[in-house]
Amino acid sequence: MSTPVAASLTFDPRTVTAQSSLRVKQSLFMYCLGQLLVWAYANGVELAGKELLRSPEQAAANSKTGKGIARSLHLVGLAIDVALFTDTTGDNVPDYQTDTRAYQALGEYWEQLHPLCRWGGRFRRADGNHFSVTHGGIQ
Numbered sequence: 728m729s730t731p732v733a734a735s736l737t738f739d740p741r742t743v744t745a746q747s748s749l750r751v752k753q754s755l756f757m758y759c760l761g762q763l764l765v766w767a768y769a770n771g772v773e774l775a776g777k778e779l780l781r782s783p784e785q786a787a788a789n790s791k792t793g794k795g796i797a798r799s800l801h802l803v804g805l806a807i808d809v810a811l812f813t814d815t816t817g818d819n820v821p822d823y824q825t826d827t828r829a830y831q832a833l834g835e836y837w838e839q840l841h842p843l844c845r846w847g848g849r850f851r852r853a854d855g856n857h858f859s860v861t862h863g864g865i866q
């Protein structure tokens with residue numbers, strides 16, 4: 728049994744709403760991310776972290792090439808891109824998946840974690856490896 732770091736900390740994801748502060752939503756994001764990672768590994772999915780925090784310069788560059796938006800939630804720690812690996816060739820070696828459909832189950836799990844959770848697979852320009860907590864009308 729480990730000793731809690733802060734026994735008085737009482738983060739409750741159920742109290743987080745669209746009106747909550749960015750700071751509180753950042754805690755919600757990490758709380759949900761932890762659950763997503765545990766669920767993934769329990770369901771035969773391996774993940775690699777690709778991008779969580781993004782610089783304003785990178786967000787602006789992505790916006791110009793259509794790979795992202797300038798006001799990305801990656802700027803404020805409310806989004807992560809992950810690489811998903813599953814064995815699709817039957818050789819017991821996880822294969823990197825690039826198709827949004829491969830992320831569907833992960834995305835649906837993410838969406839049911841909290842009403843503010845958004846999955847990039849639903850975006851007009853599908854972005855299956857993107858998982859975020861919406862803030863200020865941005866996903």
Ligand SMILES: [Zn+2]
Pocket residue numbers: 801806807808856857858
């Ligand atoms: Zn992203």
